[in-house]
Every structure is written in structure tokens, then in C-alpha cells.
Amino acid sequence: MQLFYKANFEQDAILDEIDSKHCIRVLRKKEGDEIMVTDGIGNLFTCQIADANQKKTKLNILATQREFEKPKRHIKVVIAPTKNIDRMEYFVEKAVEIGISEISFILTKNSERKHLKLDRLNRIAVSAMKQSLKAYLPDLTNLVTIKEYLGQAETAKQKFVAHLNEKSTDLTTNDIGDSVCIMVGPEGDFDPSEIEMAEAAGYEMVSMGHSRLRTETAGLVAVTLLNMI
Amino acid sequence: MQLFYKANFEQDAILDEIDSKHCIRVLRKKEGDEIMVTDGIGNLFTCQIADANQKKTKLNILATQREFEKPKRHIKVVIAPTKNIDRMEYFVEKAVEIGISEISFILTKNSERKHLKLDRLNRIAVSAMKQSLKAYLPDLTNLVTIKEYLGQAETAKQKFVAHLNEKSTDLTTNDIGDSVCIMVGPEGDFDPSEIEMAEAAGYEMVSMGHSRLRTETAGLVAVTLLNMI
Known part of the structure; x- marks a missing residue:
């Protein structure tokens, strides 16, 4: 079809x-x-x-x-675009196939990519939606600084930052509700001040296993787990 | 590091x-x-x-x-290479990052790709292992027909075929042990005779959610879930 x-x-x-x-x-x-x-x-x-x-x-x-194969929860990933744009395009394609409601892009201290062609990413999202026979097109929102991003009202009921440190719990051990947002850092990781800002804004730290994952891989692992758990 | x-x-x-x-x-x-x-x-x-x-x-x-961050189970993916080799290379890279022990490639009736440069895929696996700081390099085995593949003795204790049909159970609802193998079909899916062959060889059908996933996406979702569940 x-x-x-x-x-x-x-x-x-x-x-x-x-x-x-x-x-x-x-x-x-x-x-x-x-x-x-x-x-x-x-x-x-x-x-x-x-x-x-x-x-x-x-x-x-x-x-x-109506509501054709409605996703069981609203999944949002907030991600720092990778230097190599292919990796971000691949992330968008796979995330749409697996199932995602919203993708926001953030600019962080260690971000190597400062610009984004949202049009192209939107076209990739449309094509992945059609290919995987879905009726929901995710919202993609353009690059803003992490500070601006955290300053906006966040509608997700649960908010996480993907981070490997001693305070992180496993994403799979959390009781995940119907609306969740997860923030994924850049190549080179978040700056400690950014983690503090996110914590002050109510974000909890979670890890996604023991592997040191690339940015786009961490995003995909999050999308997969949030669709399945 | x-x-x-x-x-x-x-x-x-x-x-x-x-x-x-x-x-x-x-x-x-x-x-x-x-x-x-x-x-x-x-x-x-x-x-x-x-x-x-x-x-x-x-x-x-x-x-x-010794046994640095030893994986909790032996995970093997048996996959039909995609027509576009980039998609297979991406699969190998991401699977190594997330965690995989073995990748075997199979030739099926609907396979559009009949040849594989295993050397190049091995180099990608080495590079992903180093990048993600792992000490285990997965074994990659070269393309054989699904019939030859199923004719060999399979050492995995649990064997699955990723397939969306009425007999499939969810992968996450299975009790997964320490050694598991999952077979992923080509673009265009397995031929019914191939599914029959796999069932005769002791493979159980599982699905990985409701989405119609591309071959390489199905492989990655399997690797993610088998690492986390």
C-alpha cells in the first residue's frame, strides 16, 4: 500500500x-x-x-x-543536532518509523552545529511517515538555545535528561505515563551548568544502559524504549 | 579516552x-x-x-x-542486507554501539542485494567498538542463503523471527535468557515458505510493536530491546 x-x-x-x-x-x-x-x-x-x-x-x-493507530503516549525528544547532518536525518527517519510525537532541537555549549534546515528534516519526517504507514506527523521545532528551551513552558508530564552519571537511574525502571520528554546532549556532552539548569527546570537524570552512545543513537534508544515500556 | x-x-x-x-x-x-x-x-x-x-x-x-563490561547476554541478529548498503552499514554501527555479539547475513527470495563486502562492514564494527569504548568485537559472518543458514547448528538457546502476523507475540513479553538469536527479513518481507522453514527449525515468531519498520530499523529495535529487557 x-x-x-x-x-x-x-x-x-x-x-x-x-x-x-x-x-x-x-x-x-x-x-x-x-x-x-x-x-x-x-x-x-x-x-x-x-x-x-x-x-x-x-x-x-x-x-x-480517525486516530489511526494512535500512539500510546506523547513522546518528545529534545536533541542537540550532530555536526554531521546525515546522523540527524537518520535519527529523524528512524524516530518517525518507530514512533515519535515531537522533536525539538537545542543549541548547547558543546554543539558543533549551529544551524539547521528544518524544511529538509520535515520532508524526511513526511517520507518516513508515509513509508511506515502512520497517520501522525511529528512536530519538528527549530533550533533554540537550551536556556530558551528550558525557559518555555513544557507540557510533558515527565521530563528526563539522558546522562551517564552517579545520580542517573535507568529509563526502564521509571513508571512512564502518557506524556514524556527526554533531552539528549551533543557530541561532547552537556556542560555541567546545562545539567544544573535542566535539574532546576524539573528534569530528572536517566541513563539508557551502560554504553557510551552517540547522540543520535541515544535518541533512538530513548524512542524505542518509550514506545515499548 | x-x-x-x-x-x-x-x-x-x-x-x-x-x-x-x-x-x-x-x-x-x-x-x-x-x-x-x-x-x-x-x-x-x-x-x-x-x-x-x-x-x-x-x-x-x-x-x-578481563571481561570488560561483559554483555549480559549473547545477542545475535540474522539479517537480510538492504538494497542500499548505507542502511546496512548504519545498522552495523548502531548495533555495535548499543551492544551485539554476532551478526549473520542471509540471502532470501525477496533480497535485492546478493553480495556483501564483509571487510568494510568489519571495519565499521571495529570503529564503532572503539568509539563506544567496548572490549568485545562482534563476529560478522558472510552472506549465505536462508536455507543454508537454517541448515547449520544454531547455538542460541532462543530463536526468533521478527514478523508481523497473527501468530506473533511481542518480543518484550518473552522471558529472554542468556543467549538469543533474532532473524530479520528483507525489504519486501520473507516469503511464506521461508517462514515455514524457520518455524520447522525451531524459530518462534515475534513482533516488535505495531509499526511497519524498515529492515535495518527492525534490527536496531531488536538489539535495543534485547539489551534492555
Whole structure:
């Protein structure tokens, strides 16, 4: 099955130009054929092609599944982008496949990457959502300093920092509720002052096993465990 | 801390040419300086440089830690290589970082990749072992058909196939012992005849959550869960 994505699809059941071309020219779909569309906020639409236009494919919605495979909890990862952007792109792709609701990017003292092309990461998220047949597109929010980030109101009920030190407990030994956020440091780790700031903002320190993990690996281990435990 | 790797180091405490150059020319280590070396079979050596030769750095072993951070269980993943080799390389890197003992590669009916450069994957495994400060280098075994693979004696006490079907139980609900093997299918999934073969060979079907995961993602989720549960 191939899944298409269109924001606000219910208000305007027309595929964008790129998707129209893909659907009609590449996949050779015709009037009357059925395809699946998601709006990225939990709706999965079964549609019939009403007008097989290569630029503006018009669809009729035959059936709507609301809250399609709704995640069991809201999982947010706050992560310092890696110097090598491929590693961050890979993280976004895998996190979406495994299941994530929100990704925020932070700038820390030891961050080597100071800029981020959020558009490209959003495209990777859309593509991973379609590939893994999900109906929820995670929110990606642009790079802010860790101080700015911690200054904002955090809606997650449980807040963790991934850190290997003597105060850390294992993530899996925590009783995880329906809304959780985990912060992952840069290559070179958080500065001690940043850990203090996070603790003052109510973050608890957790470890994810004994391995010294790269930033993007720590993020993926967190996403996997928060989906499974 | 930087970790060096040399097989059979205890018998011959000399760094290979590439590592000697890295140690003496790049890191500018001198006679009397201390460095760490592993032999990939669980030994971590604290060494002193006896001869700072750029081609053959001779070392004296000052201290030996045996079974350094020994994994709690023997984890083996048997996986069908992906068409895009980057995805397999990424899998090897992340699996080593998180913790794995053995990786075997299988050729299945739906496999799009029929050849594998095991040397390159071994180099990636060595580099990931050093980067994540581990003393165990996983065994990588070359591509064989799934039939040949299942025909060999399997030493793992528990054997699973990652598969989403009505008979699958959740991997996390199994009581996992000290030696486990999990088989992961290709893009396009196993052929039903292959699942039958695996079942006849004593493999149990397990799922790793509800997501439709890519091959390399399924492998990583398995490695993460088997390290944590």
C-alpha cells in the first residue's frame, strides 16, 4: 500500500502537484481507482480518484479512520543536532518509523552545529511517515538555545535528561505515563551548568544502559524504549 | 579516552601500522605515555608506550581488565542486507554501539542485494567498538542463503523471527535468557515458505510493536530491546 500526505485534506481533497504527478504519471492511477491519504493529525482516508489530473488530482473521500493507530503516549525528544547532518536525518527517519510525537532541537555549549534546515528534516519526517504507514506527523521545532528551551513552558508530564552519571537511574525502571520528554546532549556532552539548569527546570537524570552512545543513537534508544515500556 | 584495537594483543603488544601512525603522528603520543588497547575478546589493556615508532609502536601492558563490561547476554541478529548498503552499514554501527555479539547475513527470495563486502562492514564494527569504548568485537559472518543458514547448528538457546502476523507475540513479553538469536527479513518481507522453514527449525515468531519498520530499523529495535529487557 502507498500512502499520500496532505495537510488539511478534509477541507480540500486535492493532491499537491508533486503527489498528483506521482499518483497519475508514475503509479498510473486512473479515475475510479482507490488510494490512501493521511493529513498527519491521525486521520487515514480511503479515497477514490474523481479527476486524474496530473497537477491537481481530485479525490472523493470514501471512508475516514480517525486516530489511526494512535500512539500510546506523547513522546518528545529534545536533541542537540550532530555536526554531521546525515546522523540527524537518520535519527529523524528512524524516530518517525518507530514512533515519535515531537522533536525539538537545542543549541548547547558543546554543539558543533549551529544551524539547521528544518524544511529538509520535515520532508524526511513526511517520507518516513508515509513509508511506515502512520497517520501522525511529528512536530519538528527549530533550533533554540537550551536556556530558551528550558525557559518555555513544557507540557510533558515527565521530563528526563539522558546522562551517564552517579545520580542517573535507568529509563526502564521509571513508571512512564502518557506524556514524556527526554533531552539528549551533543557530541561532547552537556556542560555541567546545562545539567544544573535542566535539574532546576524539573528534569530528572536517566541513563539508557551502560554504553557510551552517540547522540543520535541515544535518541533512538530513548524512542524505542518509550514506545515499548 | 581513545581506544585502540589489535587482535591477539597479549601475544604481541605492537600496534599495526595505521594505528601506530595515528597514535604517534596524529595524537603525538610519546614514549612513556599511556594508552588503552582492546583485543576485541573482552580484554581492556592499559599500556605504556615503550617505543614510539610511527610504523610499529611497541607497548608495555601495565594492567589488564578481563571481561570488560561483559554483555549480559549473547545477542545475535540474522539479517537480510538492504538494497542500499548505507542502511546496512548504519545498522552495523548502531548495533555495535548499543551492544551485539554476532551478526549473520542471509540471502532470501525477496533480497535485492546478493553480495556483501564483509571487510568494510568489519571495519565499521571495529570503529564503532572503539568509539563506544567496548572490549568485545562482534563476529560478522558472510552472506549465505536462508536455507543454508537454517541448515547449520544454531547455538542460541532462543530463536526468533521478527514478523508481523497473527501468530506473533511481542518480543518484550518473552522471558529472554542468556543467549538469543533474532532473524530479520528483507525489504519486501520473507516469503511464506521461508517462514515455514524457520518455524520447522525451531524459530518462534515475534513482533516488535505495531509499526511497519524498515529492515535495518527492525534490527536496531531488536538489539535495543534485547539489551534492555
